[in-house]
Amino acid sequence: MNKYLASHVATLPPSGIRKFFDLVATMKDVISLGVGEPDFVTPWTVRESGIFSLEQGQTMYTSNAGLFELREELSHHLYTTLGLSYDPHQEILITTGASEAVDLVMRAVLEPGDVVLVPDPSYVSYAPCAILAGASVHFVPTLAKDDFRLRVEELDKVYTPKAKLLVLSFPNNPTGAIMNREDLLPIAEFVVKHDLLVLADDIYSDLTYDGTHVSFASLPGMHDRTLFVSGFSKSYAMTGWRIGYVAGNADLIGGMTRIHQYTMLCAPIMGQIAAIEALRSATDARNDMVTEYDRRRRLMVHGFRQMGLDCFEPLGAFYVFPDISKTKLSSEEFAEQLLKAEKVAVVPGTAFGPSGEGHIRCSYAYSTEQLLEALKRITHFVEQRLANL
Numbered sequence: 188m189n190k191y192l193a194s195h196v197a198t199l200p201p202s203g204i205r206k207f208f209d210l211v212a213t214m215k216d217v218i219s220l221g222v223g224e225p226d227f228v229t230p231w232t233v234r235e236s237g238i239f240s241l242e243q244g245q246t247m248y249t250s251n252a253g254l255f256e257l258r259e260e261l262s263h264h265l266y267t268t269l270g271l272s273y274d275p276h277q278e279i280l281i282t283t284g285a286s287e288a289v290d291l292v293m294r295a296v297l298e299p300g301d302v303v304l305v306p307d308p309s310y311v312s313y314a315p316c317a318i319l320a321g322a323s324v325h326f327v328p329t330l331a332k333d334d335f336r337l338r339v340e341e342l343d344k345v346y347t348p349k350a351k352l353l354v355l356s357f358p359n360n361p362t363g364a365i366m367n368r369e370d371l372l373p374i375a376e377f378v379v380k381h382d383l384l385v386l387a388d389d390i391y392s393d394l395t396y397d398g399t400h401v402s403f404a405s406l407p408g409m410h411d412r413t414l415f416v417s418g419f420s421k422s423y424a425m426t427g428w429r430i431g432y433v434a435g436n437a438d439l440i441g442g443m444t445r446i447h448q449y450t451m452l453c454a455p456i457m458g459q460i461a462a463i464e465a466l467r468s469a470t471d472a473r474n475d476m477v478t479e480y481d482r483r484r485r486l487m488v489h490g491f492r493q494m495g496l497d498c499f500e501p502l503g504a505f506y507v508f509p510d511i512s513k514t515k516l517s518s519e520e521f522a523e524q525l526l527k528a529e530k531v532a533v534v535p536g537t538a539f540g541p542s543g544e545g546h547i548r549c550s551y552a553y554s555t556e557q558l559l560e561a562l563k564r565i566t567h568f569v570e571q572r573l574a575n576l
């Protein structure tokens with residue numbers, strides 16, 4: 188029946204992460220460092236508010252844009268934490284995870300022929316969403332020598348006058364790189380010079396280990412050019428509740444709300460109620476999780492460096508992205524052979540774009556015991572491989 192699929196869907200490659208984990212699913216006793224999902228459960232006060240909402244019979248649709256109480260709470264939260272100013276009436280849309288927000292941004296602003304500039308490596312959904320919106324993608328390499336930060340020199344190399352949207356995704360999945368104010372200011376100049384819009388996926392903004400996150404939207408003149416995307420999945424361990432949001436200029440949010448209204452109607456009400464509670468009562472629980480991630484982060488970086496591999500110190504999110512090129516294996520070969528020999532699942536860097544070659548992504552959103560056991564097995568694999576070269 189493949190002939191019935193639209194050609195742009197038929198040619199869409201499966202996610203490099205999924206492809207690999209289909210293989211993992213067929214094996215026993217595998218330690219997986221593959222999934223980008225908190226190992227914590229949602230803080231109790233948040234779960235309790237979800238349960239209570241069901242007891243009260245709150246099982247209906249909300250307004251398309253999401254509960255006003257949540258948008259109001261978010262407006263306050265974004266102002267106090269990131270210095271961002273959004274009108275809860277018309278500049279914030281609650282979505283079904285940040286995933287829907289990314290899709291809506293692409294569909295609302297892109298037309299066939301437009302080009303999206305996507306940092307490489309980065310999260311797997313930007314390029315497919317751009318393609319589904321009829322646009323094409325120019326990858327912008329972020330390099331280890333630049334601490335995986337996005338540089339204007341690299342943007343200049345791939346720029347085309349057809350470019351309409353730039354994706355910024357920092358703290359970055361998979362590298363853990365961050366961008367500070369000095370890094371972002373030249374990007375803002377580039378954006379103005381070429382009259383671009385920016386999709387800023389700030390979903391890891393709470394998970395930083397070196398000072399506070401600077402949001403691109405907070406830079407002078409960037410409020411209206413930026414579509415600020417975030418969500419509750421990572422910060423509050425709420426992946427299954429499916430609550431994200433996009434904030435930005437009212438006209439653009441209005442366009443996205445029209446698409447959302449016809450395709451999603453609204454985000455789940457229980458998740459929205461729980462998200463309000465997360466903003467009100469889960470800051471300490473969130474900070475405790477960040478402290479724990481930070482400890483594991485240092486454990487992982489140390490572990491990879493002990494193996495003799497170069498390992499960039501990630502300053503955000505919950506991934507390490509060690510350089511495995513010394514083993515003379517491609518990132519896909521490394522991941523496959525490691526899985527077969529030691530039963531440890533990691534994601535090949537190339538799943539996140541061509542510049543991910545020579546690296547693997549390991550999530551440290553796993554227990555310390557699992558991380559220590561995984562490090563032990565990876566060390567064994569790397570030692571054997573290096574000894575046999």
Ligand SMILES: Cc1ncc(COP(=O)(O)O)c(C=O)c1O
Nearest residue numbers: 223284285286310360418420431
């Ligand atoms: C950078 C980035 N953006 C968005 C998402 C999707 O998040 P959500 O669960 O809110 O859809 C992820 C999930 O891994 C991510 O890493």
